[in-house]
Amino acid sequence: MTDVEVGRPRPLVLIAEDDPDVRELIARKLRGEGMDVMGVGDGISALEAARTMRPDLVLLDVMMPGMTGLQICEELRSHVATRNLPVVLITARARAVDIETGYLAGADDYIVKPFSPRDLVARIRTGLRAVRS
Amino acid sequence: MTHWLLPAGYLTALVLGVLLGVWSGRRHAHQRHTMEQAAEAAAKETSRRISGLIRTYPDLADAFDAAVAAVGQELGCDLAYVQLVRREEHRATVWRPDQALARVAASPPAAFLPLPDEIFGLLGAEGSVVVEDARTHPWLKSSDMVAALAALDVVSLLVCPIASPSGVIGAVVASRASRRPFGHHEVDVVESVAWSLGRALQNRVLQNQQNAVVERLEALDRSKSDFVASVSHELRTPLTSIAGYVEMLLDGDGGPVVDGQREMLGIIGRNTDRLQSLIEDLLTIGKIESGALCAEPSEVPVAPLLRAVEAAMAPAVTAAGLRLDVSAGEDLVVEGDRGQVEQVLLNLLGNAVKFTPPGGIVTVVATDGGPGRVELTVADTGIGVPQQEQGQLFTRFFRASNATQRAAQGAGLGLSIVESIVAAHGGEISLASDEGAGTLVTVRLPGHARVTSEGTAAAPARL
Numbered sequence: 178m179t180d181v182e183v184g185r186p187r188p189l190v191l192i193a194e195d196d197p198d199v200r201e202l203i204a205r206k207l208r209g210e211g212m213d214v215m216g217v218g219d220g221i222s223a224l225e226a227a228r229t230m231r232p233d234l235v236l237l238d239v240m241m242p243g244m245t246g247l248q249i250c251e252e253l254r255s256h257v258a259t260r261n262l263p264v265v266l267i268t269a270r271a272r273a274v275d276i277e278t279g280y281l282a283g284a285d286d287y288i289v290k291p292f293s294p295r296d297l298v299a300r301i302r303t304g305l306r307a308v309r310s
Numbered sequence: 311m312t313h314w315l316l317p318a319g320y321l322t323a324l325v326l327g328v329l330l331g332v333w334s335g336r337r338h339a340h341q342r343h344t345m346e347q348a349a350e351a352a353a354k355e356t357s358r359r360i361s362g363l364i365r366t367y368p369d370l371a372d373a374f375d376a377a378v379a380a381v382g383q384e385l386g387c388d389l390a391y392v393q394l395v396r397r398e399e400h401r402a403t404v405w406r407p408d409q410a411l412a413r414v415a416a417s418p419p420a421a422f423l424p425l426p427d428e429i430f431g432l433l434g435a436e437g438s439v440v441v442e443d444a445r446t447h448p449w450l451k452s453s454d455m456v457a458a459l460a461a462l463d464v465v466s467l468l469v470c471p472i473a474s475p476s477g478v479i480g481a482v483v484a485s486r487a488s489r490r491p492f493g494h495h496e497v498d499v500v501e502s503v504a505w506s507l508g509r510a511l512q513n514r515v516l517q518n519q520q521n522a523v524v525e526r527l528e529a530l531d532r533s534k535s536d537f538v539a540s541v542s543h544e545l546r547t548p549l550t551s552i553a554g555y556v557e558m559l560l561d562g563d564g565g566p567v568v569d570g571q572r573e574m575l576g577i578i579g580r581n582t583d584r585l586q587s588l589i590e591d592l593l594t595i596g597k598i599e600s601g602a603l604c605a606e607p608s609e610v611p612v613a614p615l616l617r618a619v620e621a622a623m624a625p626a627v628t629a630a631g632l633r634l635d636v637s638a639g640e641d642l643v644v645e646g647d648r649g650q651v652e653q654v655l656l657n658l659l660g661n662a663v664k665f666t667p668p669g670g671i672v673t674v675v676a677t678d679g680g681p682g683r684v685e686l687t688v689a690d691t692g693i694g695v696p697q698q699e700q701g702q703l704f705t706r707f708f709r710a711s712n713a714t715q716r717a718a719q720g721a722g723l724g725l726s727i728v729e730s731i732v733a734a735h736g737g738e739i740s741l742a743s744d745e746g747a748g749t750l751v752t753v754r755l756p757g758h759a760r761v762t763s764e765g766t767a768a769a770p771a772r773l
Contacts, residue, residue, distance in 0.1 A: 198551040206554070209563050240543055269546035291550040291586060294558055 188305050189213045191232035193223030193249070194267065195241045199290075203236065206294040207301070220244025224252055227259055234304050239268035239279070247282040254283035263304040267292070353495035356384050357502035364506045370514050371403075371413070377503050378405045381484055385496050388487040389462055392507065394472070394480040438501055441467040442491045468492040470504040474512060482507065538596040545589045553582045584719060591723040594653070595706070598730040607735075610651055612642035612676045612684060612757070619655045619674075623663065631668030634659075638676035644684050644757040646735045651755065654731050657724040658688040658751050664720070665713065665749070666692030683737075684757030687750060694745040703741060704729040712745070728753075 190207055194200040195218045204214045215230060217223045220243035227235050227249070235253070237246035244252075246266050253259040266284040279287045285307070286300050360380045367373035374392050382390035382405035393402040404412045441447045444459045444467045459467070464485040472480035482504040484492065492500075556579045558564060560572065567575065620636045627634045644651055655674070662672045670691040679685030695703060695710045702708045709722040732739045737755040 196547050196551070199547060199554070202551050202554045202558075206558060206563065209558075269543040290546040291553045291582075294554045294563075295561065 187211055187213045188233040189215065189230065190301060191223070191226055191230060191235045192216045193218075193220070193226075193236065193241060193246070194238040195219060196238075199238075202294065203297065206298060210298050212301075220246070220249055224249050227253055227262065228256075232262070234263045234265065234301060236265050236267055236301070237284075239266055239270065247278060250279075250282040250284050263307065265300060265304055349495050353498050356499050360384070360499070360503050361506040364503070364510055370510060371401075373510055374507060375403050375411050375413070377507055378403050378482070379411060381405075381482060381500055381503055382407065385484055385492070385499065386486070387484045389464065390482075390484045392472075392480065392482050394511075396479070438468065438470040438497055438504075440492050440497060441469075443489055444485075463487045465489055466491050468497060468500055470497070470500045472504045472508045472511070474508055479508070479511070534596070534599075538593060541596075542589070542593050546586075549582060549586055549589070553579065553586070556582060588721055588723075591721065591727060594727050595723065595730070598727070598734070607646055608648065610644045610646060610648045610757075612644055612686075613638045613640045615644075615648065615652060616655070616674060616676060619652060619659065622656065623659050626660075626663050627672065630663050630666070632663060632666055633671045635671065635673045637674070639678065639759060641760040642676050642678065642684050642757060643760055644755045646755060646757075650731045650735070654728050654753060655686065655688070657728045658753070661724060662688055662690035662692065662749070665694075665716075666690045670748075678759040679754050679757075682756060682758060683754045684759075686753045686755065688753075689748065689750045691748045694747055694749050695741070695743040696745050697743075700741060700743060704739075 190212050192200055192203050192207075192214055194203065194216070197218065200216045200218065204216055207214050215226060215232065217226050218241075220241045222243075223235070223237065223241070224244060226232070235249075237249055239246040246268070250264050250266065253262055253264060263285045264283065265286040265288060266279045266282075267288050267290060268279070269290040276287050276289075285304055288297060288300060360377055363376050363380060364373045367376055374394075378390050378392045381387065387405075387407075389404070389406055391402050391404040394400065401413070401415045404414060444464050445456075462485070465488055466486040468484045470482045471478045472482065482500050484496075484500055555564075556575055559567060560575050560579070616636050616638045620634060623634060659672065659674065666672060672691075673687075673689045675687045675689075677685050677687075693712050693716070696712060699708075699710050703710065704725050705722075706726040707722040708726075709720060713720065729739055732753055732755065735755050737753060739751065739753050741749065741751050743749040
């Protein structure tokens, strides 16, 4: 899979998730699907990586030390360089109000734990397609 | 004629005079009685009005101000005040004709205005004191008191205690600079004002206690909700790794899987699902216990909801070799939380599918349940519930003996959740079952049938 428009042979996905096993699970699955991944375990590193690494999509866990996924999302949306970066929130909170809060913070998609890795890949592909078109 | 007419006329006049005199005496007595009644009625009316006034002020100090001003004006006083004696501080509001109300406070309450504390020692727990002339009354012996009263120009004095369960906590004081004594109707008025103020104070104390309890409960509720949210996070995160890796292994992401391994992974996967639904049930129960159920009631159209539930159950129904019949009036609406009503149906259908042998039929019907009610029934042709166990079915973790014998999976939480949700919605649930023949669960929830364009409610339609 090549992606000439973003100048990379493979899309780069930033995974911000404080649980190392879940982070590794997602990383394995996405690598297997032909994507490059970068993993971070806290909110501050996530924001920094999102700005410096210029990923094609960010997966953000909502509950993380440092900064919550929602705060990072709002921060990304408030800067020109990262305004259009696709963001998928991952959360263990499944209440309707949590999901609404996620979308209000500017997330493009919202996935609830425990999720199916297959389903996650489908949503990431949708997110990547949306920004290209 | 005139000779004896005169005495006759005199006699007549005398008799008439006597009669008149008797009559007029009676009339005077009657008038006095009427005036007494009128004065009593007026006093009651005044008491009622001032008590009503006290109740209109949410702030206690304002209520005291209003009460003392009303007493001063209505009773033609030269001085009126309400005085509260508290351990830490004494307070009073003083009224004088044509002067602004003065609030005074003293802390520590050493030499307190307007009257020394001594006056409270002279009051009984209930009794009021009426003094016709404070300058000569033997009751007021203390020089402090006499001096204080003289300074305030008090001659005629009325003191009514404000009582609380702990004793006298204050007084309403009315006085005049002349010897016009306070009559018993006036005493009645001031006593009733003192009683109303005492009650207002007690209500405030109770209200403060209640507020403290409510605040504590709210804090407890918040910590409980936070706990549920944390537990939810802590349990779902490890499940993500387990369920995720099982799926990846089954998908061959970790390399080829042989049949025996596939079977084992399938068992891990199924039990992960089971654990997940148990966690969801426990979280729902957590929500029920914290009273957070039915937070977002709305109008839920029944037919689309049943279609969604039918679609969600279709794989399980097929796997169990059953037929599922669903019918609902297109116009039925339940008033409640969509997610929770859906959970009621999913739990009931889950049970029906689990406990009905292959070839059986599960039927879901939604009908107009009469005024303000929608009736949902879930019927199956399954194993049923033994008669003697039917009463316990809604108890948490209770499982019917014929369910455990069949080694059917479940924690015994489903029906307890259903019952809690139905109760939180103000609905009713009942269960009828014949062992070996089937079970019928009837749920009645607040709702109605939307009237169609023809003006009649539509009949249930097969979905």
